[in-house]
Amino acid sequence: MKIIYCEDHRLHFPQAELSGGQFVTPFERPSRVEYVLNRLKERKLTQISAPDPVDMKPVQALLDPGYLIFLETAWDEWKAAGMEGEIIAANVPARGMHMDRIPDNIDGKVGYYCHASETAMTQGTWAAALSSVASAQTAQRLVADGADSAFALCRPPGHHATADQYGGYCFINNAAVVADMFRASGAEKVAILDIDFHHGNGTQALFYDRSDVMFASLHGAPQDAYPYYLGYADETGVGAGEGFNLNYPMPPGTPYDVWREALDDSIAKISAWGAEALVVSLGVDAYKEDPISFFKLESDDFTDAGRRIGRMKLPTVFCMEGGYAVEAVGINTVNVLEGFKDA
Template structure:
C-alpha cells in the first residue's frame, strides 16, 4: 500500500481552542503526524511525497472566493490594530445571503463556522499540502491500486464548500471523492470518525452521484451538534444518498460493528465501485475526546470488515488525537490491506 505525506503539513500549529467556554491546549497538534508515521512504520510503510496537482482538483469542491480567503486572510488580519495572532471569528451569522463582507473580520465570520479552526501564518500551506496527499491517493486508486492511504493533517471532514470548522480548512475527503467521480468511478464515502462529517455531508447533500455514510457519536450532545441526525437523508436529487448512523456515547466494538454492517450493506446495495474511507481514530476508548469506546482489536476488525467489501479503497486520515495508542490504532486498521 502506498501512503502520502508532506513534511510541510507540520507547519500549521494552532494555539487557540475553547472547550465549554474555557481556553485549553488545542488537540490538533503537529505531533499527531509523528504518531501516525509511527503507525505506518509498524507496517514498514514509508510515505511518498505527493505530487503537486495544483488548485484545479481543490477548486472542484471549494469556490474561488473561499480559496482566496484562506490564502490571504492571515496577512490581512495582522494589519488590524490589536488583532489576535490567529484569525478567530467573533461573529457567526445565522444566514449567509448574497451579501459578502469586504472586511477581514466579516469574512472570518462568513467563512469560519466556529472558533476551533484558527488560521495562522502557515495554515493555508499545510491545508493545501494535506489536500495534495488526498489527491495523490485518488490518483493512485485511478491508476489501479487496490488501496492507498493519505496522511491528511490538518483533517478535512468538518469543512463545507465555503466554511472552515472543527480543525478543518479544505475537505480532503470530498476533494478526493470528486476527483474519483470525475474519472468515472461510482464513489461511496464511509466516515468512521467519532464526529459526524458534517462538511462532507453538506458538500454532497443534494447530489445523487456520491453516497455519503457516517458512523459517529450522536450529535444531540456531541460536536458538531447541528448535523448528523438519522433523519438527514439528502435533499432534492440527493434524496436517499446520505446515511447517518448515530451511536450512543460510550458505544464499544460490538455496537460500532453492528452499525458498520448497516453502512456496508447500504454501500453494496448502492452499487459503489470505489470507496473513500474517512478514517477517524478518535472513536478509540483512550482518545482525549472520550466519545466512543472502540478498542485497538476492534479497529483491526473494523478494517477487515471494510476490506471485505472488495472495493478499491482510498483511506483519508481525519481525526484521532494524541494518546499512546494512536499509531497502533492506525496500523490495526491499515493492516487489513497490507
C-alpha cells in the first residue's frame, strides 16, 4: 500500500487546548504522526512519498469561498488586531443571534467560522491544512489511476470540518474532498466509512442532501460524546440524500462485538448499494485507552476491522483522522492497514 505524508503538518502545533476547564497541551499533536511513521517502518511498510502540490479546485468546489479566505488570512488579521496569543474562539453565535452576518472584527469572525473552541489556530495552520488535503488528493489520484488502495497520513485531520466551519482539530474535510474527486473521476457511487470514535459531523453536513455519496459513521452517542449536537440514528439524509446517511451511535463502554455488528451492517449496506469507491475516515480513538473516548476496542480488533473492510474489494483511500492514545496510535493504525491488505 502506498502511503502519502507531508512534513508540513508540523507547522500546525498549537500550544494550548481548553479541556476540563484548563489549558492543556492539545491531544491532537505532531507526535501522533511520528508514532504512525515509526510503526509503518517497523512493519516494513516503507512506500512513503510526499504529496503533489495541492489542487485548490476540488476544495473550492466543496467549501465556502469566504471560509477559505478566512483560513488563509486569519493569522495575519489576528496579529494586525494586536492579539498576542493563538487564535481561540471566545465568542460564537448562539440561538437567537444572527447566523447570516459575518463580523468585521477578527475576534467575532473567528467565532463565526468555528464550532468548537478547543481547536486553536497558529501561524502555520493554513499551510499544514493545505499539506493535509494535498496528501489526501495524491492518495485519491493513485487509486483512481489503478492502485487498489492508498493511505493518506493526514494531519490536521478533517472529518469535523464543514463547508464553512472548523473545529474538532479539523479545518478542511479531507475525506469529503477525496469522495468528490472520485465522483469527478467517474465513480457514480462513492461511500465514506467513518470509524473514528467521534461522529463525522462535517462529512455528514457536506453530503446530507446528496444521493451519490453514502456516509456511514460509527461513533459515541451524541448524548455523551463530542460533537454532541449531531450523529443520532434518525439523521438519515434529506431530499435526494434521504437514506444515504447512516449513523451508528453507541454508548459508553461499547465492546468490539457490538461495534463490529455496526461495522458489518454498514459494510453490508454500502455493498448492497453498489459503491464503486470507498473512502475510510481512519480514526483509531475507539481504542480502550484513548483519553477522550469511551469505547473498549483492543489493538487486535483493529486488525479484524481492517480485514472486514478489505473484503469489500473496493478501490479504497484511507484518510487519517483521530486517535489520541499516542503510544498505541501507530500500532492501531497499521493494524487496520495490515488487516485490509490481508483480506
